[in-house]
Amino acid sequence: MARTVASPTIVPPAQSELRALAPEPTGVAILGARAIELARVGHELYSVFVRTLYYCARGRREPGAILQQMYEIGNRSVFFLTVVMGFIGMILVFQAGLQAKRVVPDLTLLGATYLELLIRDLAASIGALMLATRVGAGIAAEIGSMVVTEQVDALRMTAADPIDYLVKPRFIASVLMTTCLIIWSAAVAFGSGMITAYTAFDVQPRTFMNMSLVDAGDLTIGLAKCVAYGAAIPVVSAHSGLSTFGGSEGVGWATTRAVVNSSLAVIMLNMFISAAGFLVFPG
Amino acid sequence: MPETKKATQAAGEAFLMITETVGGMGVLAGRIVARLATLNVDGAEVWRNLYRMGVKSIPIVIVTALFTGAIMVIQAAPLVERYGAHGLLGWGAGFGTLREIAPLLTALMINGRVGANNTAELGTMVVTEQIDALRVLAIDPISFLIAPRFIAIVTTLLLSTIFADALALFGAAYSGLGLLGVAPGVFYNGLTSGLLGIGDVLGGLVKSIVFGIVMALASCQYGLGVTGGAPGVGKAVNATVVASAAGIFILDYVVSFMLD
DSSP states (O other): OOOOTTHHHHSOHHHHHHHHHSOOOOTHHHHHHHHHHHHHHHHHHHHHHHHHHHHHHHSOOOHHHHHHHHHHHTGGGHHHHHHHHHHHHHHHHHHHHHHHHHHOSOOTTHHHHHHHHIIIIIHHHHHHHHHIIIIIHHHHHHHHHHHHTTHHHHHHHTTOOHIIIIIHHHHHHHHHHHHHHHHHHHHHHHHHHHHHHHHHHOOOHHHHOOOTTOOHHHHHHHHHHHHHHHHHHHHHHHHHHHTOOSHHHHHHHHHHHHHHHHHHHHHHHHHHHHHHHHHHSOO | OHHHHHHHHHHHHHHHHHHHHHHHHHHHHHHHHHHHHTTOOOHHHHHHHIIIIIGGGHHHHHHHHHHHHHHHHHHHHHHHHHHTOGGGHHHHHHHHIIIIIHHHHHHHHHIIIIIHHHHHHHHHHHHTTHHHHHHHTTOOHIIIIIHHHHHHHHHHHHHHHHHHHHHHHHHHHHHHHHHHOOOHHHHHHHHHSSSSOHHHHHHHHHHHHHHHHHHHHHHHHHHHTOOSHHHHHHHHHHHHHHHHHHHHHHHHHHHHHHHO
């Protein structure tokens, strides 16, 4: 972790002297430490995921908490997602139109191709990257603050597993609301794309609204991505939040890590699901 | 009627908050430019921040770029198969990557890592009254803390985007080989055959500079405005990443239209 100007006041003097005396790891040692760290985080993520699934099946029933999280994750992201997806729809159609005009002057298939790409990949992936930013940072900041103020320890003291109380409602809410939000964001991006195609390239909305290229394979891949991202974001962010340590600086670090790791999770899942989808539904 | 009043009230409050933030970013930008114009910037801090923000971000830039290149090829694959246009794969994947996807995804990842971290650090300093301590010592917080971070973030994003462009094309070429059997030579040929100019690359780099400026201003502005201990820092980080992401997409649209 990078040291900050803030750190000399936070690290006690004895500890920082020890750190100066300890030999810096070099070469293979760094690589090994990184590999061990990666394996450890992977195992912890797996453990959080499995325990969340267990409590989804066997845990307490608390529809109130899930509804509240659905409001936090879903309704409060609608405005942000609408703005971002509206702009991304305009950009994508504009760029695709420019690209297509360099080889073929005919733009009648622009809408059909755009809709296929949107459903198969872009709506889910860009929407989920935005949700990873907003929802992931929110979950990590909230749980991280609870860890720092020892509320999570208090939960453990009363024999309540924080995974059951904190992670499970967010997990269920996120899987449901990510799917809804991504369907909405596909609609917004398609609408703003249609307007751009009309104003910039004179493509009539009737021509643009062409669903002939969308088939069951595209829908399956799109929905599989929604569910996978919806499950990955809360698990990765909650893990970052639960492993917070060290005051307000720690909460900041946990939030940063949640955003980076859940974005990376979205990009990696995207590649694996896309590649699998291409092999299962070619063309 | 009371419900509509509530809605308009909420909209008005949101509008005021957005204008306040944007105005604050403008004022901050003015102060930073004043320090940069008079070269009143702490050089050692610039180097330290460049190392912390730039060099330490290299792993996530590599992973993001390689996966992005692969995804672009996978998405172009059905189109290429449908029309049998294997020679155009390099152009198809390269156009989107260089002009749009590489600058955008690199900015989003750096936003998560550097922007959020910057807010968290500045926020912690505000909460623990270290900024006040700097003022007491007659050290200007803008030229010691903010201006070096601004330079470091903008430089980091520009260099990372150049790096990501190259790596994404590398990833795309080899996933084209693995998935479609298109030789990397054919892929690079499609890239350089004249349909894609240096203007497309420069357009992407202009975008990355704009994104860097927004990200730096937003993260410093939210960091300096933190109130209320550890939960306040968490909320500020959350607000920063959301505001920077929205700003990045809106400016992406503006720059895309202005360049063509």
